[in-house]
Amino acid sequence: MERRWKRSLPRSAFFTAAPPAVLRCRDHFQDRIPVPGDDRRLFRIVGPVATEPFFRSPVRAVPFGNRHARGFSGTADMSDQFISVCTLEDRFEGDILMDALSQESIPAILRPFQETPYSALFVPQKGWGLILVPENMAPRAREVIDEVLREVRSAPVYSDPSDVDPLLWERLREADPETVCHNALVEYEDEHRAYVVPFLNAELLITPGEETTEVLDSPPYPRVDFELNLSLLHYLLEAENVALTRKWIGEKDIPSGEAFFRGLHRLPVDSLIELFGPDARLFRATAELLGGTPVDLGDAAYEFQVLPRVPLLVVLWEGDEEFEPALHILFDETVSTQFKALDTLWAFTGVFCRTLAAAARDLLPGEER
Structure with missing residues (x-):
């Protein structure tokens, strides 16, 4: 398999591949892997990855249709259908919910609207972004999200x-x-x-x-x-x-x-x-x-x-x-x-x-x- 390394944004990786595939990537680099065949899709994973030449922490890539989706956590079968389970008000909500879903081993994708060319239209009307999870895990994901949001919104406000x-x-x-x-x-x-x-x-x-x-x-x-x-x-x-x-x-x-x-x-x-x-x-x-x-x-x-x-x-x-x-x-x-x-x-x-x-x-x- 031919492999090309190229400098990219920190903690991110872009690549194309024919599924199914477990793709390993190095921090600060993007890994483009040409694979024979017509079934190529764009993947993006954001999160901790191995930094040594011999990778110890494989990250499973999950395809999704929008190249502006920002984050992924967990692993999922390549045939899983991801659906939206939460509309986010801001980046703060996105970070804490993605962390909570990761702790529950629920694969999740963070898709912020502010990175799209139409952010001025999407953000005021549709919120800051979406969290997507595999359809079969959506009920559990909603339970986790509801619990976290209740805790955040009921937390005491510092005043003293x-x-x-x-x-x-x-x-x-x-x-x-x-x-x-x-x-x-x-x-x-x-x-x-x-x-x-x-x-x-x-x-x-x-x-x-x-x-x-x-x-x-x-x-x-x-x-x-x-x-x-x-x-x-x-x-x-x-x-x-x-x-x-x-x-x-x-x-x-x-x-x-x-x-x-x-x-x-x-x-x-x-x-x-x-x-x-x-x-x-x-x-x-x-x-x-x-x-x-x-x-x-x-x-x-x-x-x-x-x-x-x-x-x-x-x-x-x-x-x-x-x-x-x-x-x-x-x-x-x-x-x-x-x-x-x-x-x-x-x-x-x-x-x-x-x-x-x-x-x-x-x-x-x-x-x-």
Whole structure:
């Protein structure tokens, strides 16, 4: 059998073969195996594969009709008919469900719509993607999926600041204050052994030794909670001395943002649209209260210096007879150098949105709050 190796995407393999076949592939390579005969189909397997020349972990290829199917787990007979058992809201659901099915030895294919040429049509209407399993295993697969989704959706939401991973506090205690201050553009108080972090037009005192966060200004914007602590600790530990470019991008333009910021991880702007959509004047008053700088975009727009190296731009479009109101949050393109993980950036943006909404409600007459 003739074999050609070619560099490809990590942890993936593309090949054609006549079934049945157990095809072994090497990480970072694609294996194209010409086989006599007309019955050739495209296979794609994504997942852990052997990395040595003498393969120890064979992976059974299962044919499917769409070349954009992204992941496969388990083994199945080549004649199995795969059917859809779940429509996914986002990549997060896809990852946890594929892992759960793998643990139950149920072969599964992950087919994301965002990789197709028609993703702009499929994703808003049909969800982020599908999970497919052999038809004879579909009942068991649905049981596993339902159980996992119930656990995920009923899991307690972290709210107490003390729920933050103590290892983050430990890392900050061990960090060099001079380096942290240089990278994050914050100050360090030797007397209290604490960092003073500007947040919008307020200042926060972060004390690693006591594992506390205190708002130094009144009124109390923002409210100290789990997501604020999580955001601040990651910012202090991860920020880099990188100049802003002032090139604004949406959340889906951030690397991997297209897949992440969907479903449960959509930016929480709905409450802001309810507040500001009918009343751009309230948006302007709130933005100025929080130290925002007006920008000539939309019906109203303001730039907020939320953290020293993380500005946000909020653009509001008022609704009318033809269009619903809209509000967009934009990021400097360097944001991924200051927050390395998208879930941390999502938490940080949520803190900002809640702070903006709380400040706006304080400006409303008592009966409208």
